Amino acid sequence: MTASAETAPPSREPARPADGPAPRPVTRASDGASVWGLVWTLVRTDFKARYHGTPVGFLWALLKPAAMFLVLVGVFSLIFHDEPNYKLKLIIGLFLWNFFSEATTSGMGSLAAKGFLVSKARFPRWILVVTSIANALITLLVFAGVVTAYLLVSGRGPGVAALGAFLFYILCLATITIGLSLGTSVLFLRFRDLNQIWDMTTQAGFFLAPIVYPLGVIPERYHVYLYLWPPTPAIEFSRLAMVEGVLPSPTAHICLGLMAAGILAVGAVLFQRYGPRAAEYV
Amino acid sequence: MARTVVEVDAVSKSFEIPSVHRETLREHLFGVLEPRKFERLQVLDRVSFELRAGETLGIMGRNGCGKSTLLKVLCGIYTADAGEVRVQTGITPILELGVGWNPELDAIDNIFLIGSIMGLSLRAIDASIDGILAFAELERFARLKLKHYSSGMASRLAYAIAFEAVREVLVLDEIFAVGDAGFKAKCEERYRGLREAGHAVLLVSHETRAISTFCDRAILIDRGRVACEGQATDVVAEYLRVVSNQIQ
Helix, strand or coil, X not given: CEECHHHCCCCCCCEEECCCCCCECCEECCCCCCHHHHHHHHHHHHHHHHHCCCHHHHHHHHHHHHHHXXXXXXXXXXXXXXXXXXXXXXXXXXXXXXXXXXXXXXXXXXHHHCHHHHHHCCCCCHHHHHHHCHHHHHHHHHHHHHHHHHHHHCCCCCCHHHHHXXXXXXXXXXXXXXXXXXXXXXXXXXXXXXXXXXXXXXXXXHHHCCCXXXXXXXCHXXXXXXXXXXXXXXXXXXXXXXXXXXXXXHHHHHXXXXXXXXXXXHHHHHHHHHHHHHHHCC | CCCEEEEEEEEEEEEEEECCCCCCHHHHHHCCCCCXXXXXXXXXXXXXXXXXXXXXXXXXXXXXXXXXHHHHHHCCCCCECEEEEEECCCEEEECXXXXXXXXXXXXXXXXXXXXXHCCCCHHHHHHHHHHHHHHCCCHHHCCCEHHHCCHHHHHHHHHHHHHHCCCCEEEEECXXXXXXXXXXXXXXXHHHHHHHCCCEEEEECCCHHHHHHHCCEEEEEECCEEEEEEEHHHHHHHHHHHHHHHHC
């Protein structure tokens, strides 16, 4: 049945692709768009608008994880008082988790939140997803600097290898986050309650990852399942390298790298599949 | 004959309108036993036309005739179901003025933001900031956050950036008629300058004066098809005839 265009009801959903030949891409000559200039500008202006362009504004962003740390340390220090360096391990886990949780949440909503750009301007859409995690990443990197400085001052400075490994784990966690965000950002446009489901998942995931408890309290035969939850290896390996000065095996590193690459690949495929029609759903 | 810079070749676009809208997983899950009916809405039906270098082509049509969808397909925001759009050069789409403003930022940061979204390099934006502010007559308010601007000031700034970010082809959707008479005259002068400099323009407007004054040729879209193509004045006359028929 064919309807006249004048009868189009206003709706967010009707853009379900009609049957027919696969859409052909618009072919165009290069227009010299500055992709990296756009990435930089989006990150810089978003940071400036969010923190009012002041260091105090940025410190404000650290208050949430810091307050969480104080509460958790008050409660769980009593339970795990035998665990050496518990507080240090807790704060490392907490900041890595905070990055994962915040970045995946803002990544999922990135296309919907900037729907006015998706439907009115032409530029690579992935830029919106990737830049949406920038603020959380900046917070994490600042924390990584602070914790390294603290360890150096307290005479427990990590070696170059441990520091390099820590950065690798952060890179893997960021890659995992980008992969999840790419996939969920396009799915969220079709399923608007995906954020509630993800919210529940991360609430449960906070306790699935060994953040407030040492991994050792869980029987070893269950560890493999915990490691399937992406933040777990990044958090556990970071603590081993930075606090205990122990590097996991090369196989463990390869597994983490493969997990990150796999999640990024799945996210990129979903984005490639559903991204071109994103403007029809915003 | 001038070379073709944009070629729209038998482009079709349709949407499927569901009888019941489901936007959440919960709705999809609960509705799994209640299949929906879909009505096909053919918004564009084998639309073809060309835009040649240095030419201004007007696109007219009643509300809902498919003009905006056509522009979105042409600019790569929507994908076509069938047909092809071949763009041989750089294209600047301005489908809405000031899209992407951040009211928490001042004019200069917003110039960087909008300029880079429109594809300008940071160096090009940096070099054109003074010119943009001067054109918009906002030099004194360069460091004022946009949330404190009047709507007129924000529109002037948006125009100024739009005119700065022009590549060889400019696509404009209903963006005339902003600002006072003086500013409007300034925009029209700048627009004539762009034409003289050889830019090709695709101009969508309901304003018959804008189409007959600025366009070399025009097309009339009706029910997703090209109903008429030719001299701008002839197409304007046909548009007025279609509109008056509709009223009667």
